[in-house]
Amino acid sequence: MAKKKFYALIVVLLLVTNIITFTVANVVSVVLPNGKVIVPREEYQLMKEYSKLFDIRQILINRYVDKTDPSKLLDGALKGMASSLGDPYTVYMDKKEFSDFMTQTTGTYGGIGIVVAVDKEDHIVVVSPIKNTPGERAGIKSGDIIVEVNNKKVSGKNLDEAVSIMKGPQGTKVTLTIMRDGKTFTKTITREIIKLETVYEDMLPDKIGYIKITMFDQSTSNDFKSALNKLKSQGMKGLIIDLRDNPGGLLEECVNIANMLLPKGVIVTTKGRIDSQEYYSKGPGLGMPLAVLVNKGSASASEILAGAIKDRKAGVLVGTTTFGKGLVQTVVDFKDGTGLKYTVAKYYTPNGTNIQGKGIEPNYVVELPSDYTPKDTLDLKGDTQLIKAFEIIKREIK
Structure with missing residues (x-):
């Protein structure tokens, strides 16, 4: 019996010794008396793999013709590293860029008030001008291609830089070179403080409610709920949601709004390499006729909402085919003022469709007149898309 205990003790000691050895070799860095360091195996492999990066850094710091800033090199x-993926939506942001990005989804910023994306040809395309901003007043339209910013050529490869140049202090000017319908022209626009008011509501004749969502920021779903309740208290019988020129925004806000409109069931599915997720509506749904206005400026989160409503037959889409951005980004805050925005998944509508590069075709395709000029107020005489949606809802509530 004593022998068995002795052998068991030996086995335990061997196991403990092996665990300690493995930990020292693979996890813990050990400083030897001579100043040398034993590093974990994985860390050593990384150091070997990135040794050229360190070599270049030292060469540039020590030998480049002008004095260099190590932080800029980093x-x-x-x-x-982020841009090597060829994905314009995956970007590392320095302190200024990350601050600007966070401001755009949480508050105000100095700029001209346009939202841009990158198309299949690597052009920087205007998704939409934000309502009541310098960009909208200057006549910038969805689909415009930005060729230069302040005489600097831009494309999807330097989207981040182009956006940074367009932003700036209130009262300063920025010049855009724009291509539209094959013709190029310039616009010099004075920057203003852009305030992100994302929800507007009104009541049309016959008790048909109207809610415009300009983008999905952190307060949009709460503002939408307030607008919806206000219209219901006024006796609303049907609803038109206007997602035209809505570039998207926060997925969670979009899902929250969809939960107010859809009966119980799937809203959207996101599928990534590491993680996939399904978002569900708890119901019971809006309970009245619903039409959604969309166009080529409707992108990302607005396409998620439109796609869910169409696939679940909770309402109809009216307008033109949407932008076609079926990718989901997430943001990493490194807590030092910098951040990484990267594509983590593709999203799929309830019918399993990914609309990346294709967009969503409405139930009723309606073009605006080529000479139509948007009005500051709801236009039931010239806005053919709004007129069609109004007629559909009016017919359903009778």
């Missing part, structure tokens, strides 16, 4: 290396 930012440049990190930006290059």
Whole structure:
């Protein structure tokens, strides 16, 4: 019996010794008396793999013709790593860029008030001008291609830089070179403080409610709920939601709004390499006729909402085919003022459709007249898309 206990003790000691050895070799860095360091195996492999990066850094710091800023070299290396994927929506953001990005979804910023994306040809395309901003007043339209910013050529490869140049202090000017219908022209626009008011409501004749959503920021679903309740208290019988020129925004806000409109069931599915997720509506749904206005400026989160409503037959879409951005981004805050925005998944409508590069075709395709000029107020005489949606809802509530 004593022998068995002795052998068991030996086995335990061997196991403990092996665990300690493995931990020292693979996890813990050990400083030897001579100043040398034993590093974990994985860390050593990384150091070997990235040794050229460190070599280049030292060469540039020590030998480049002008004095270099090590922090800029690091930012440049990190930006290059993100951009090497060829995905314009995956970007490393330095302190200024990350601050600007966070401001755009949480507050106000100095700029001209346009939202841009990258098309299949690597052009920077205006998704939409934000309502009541310098960009809208200057006549910038969805689909415009931005060729230059302040005489600097831009494309999807330097989207991040182009956006940064367009932003700036209130009262300063920025010049855009724009291509539209094959013709190029310039616009010099004075920057203003852009306030992100994302929800507007009104009551049309016959008790048909109207809610415009300009984008999905952190307060949009609460503002939408307030607008919806206000219209219901006024006796609303049917609803038109206007997602035209809505570039998207926060997925969670979109899902929250969809939960107010859809009966119980799937809203959207996101599928990534690591993680996939289904978002569900708890119901019971809006309980009245619903039409949604969309166009080529409706992108990302607005397409998620429109796609869910169409696929679940909770309402109809009216307008023109949407932008076609079926990718989901997430943001990493490194807590030092910098951040990484990267594509984490593709999203699929309840019918299993990914609309990346294709967009969503409405139930009723309606073009605006070529000479139509948007009005500051709801236009039931010239806005053919709104007129069609109004007629559909009016017919359903009778």
